[in-house]
Amino acid sequence: MREAELETTLAQSLGEAAARAAVDALIAAWGGCRLDIPNGTAARLRRRDSEIRRMYRAGADLFALRDLFGLSDRHLRRIVSRVH
Secondary structure, eight states: OOHHHHHHHHHHHHOHHHHHHHHHHHHHHHTTSOOOOOOSHHHHHHHHHHHHHHHHHTTOOHHHHHHHHTOOHHHHHHHHHSOO
């Protein structure tokens, strides 16, 4: 993504002044380097699993969780058995 595209994309969520500051900070810190930015999949899965464990501890049964999250019974048992 080019500098102008990055600034435009950031401006949509941060506002123009904050987007310019963010782009300037990125350029100052990592200008010329290749950055690999995670897509957030692992973080989303951790949040989902934490929510499943919270709901299970609060009394939700596996059948309700299965229907709500679209996961197999086996996978749900694996998630709720993990201690985090």
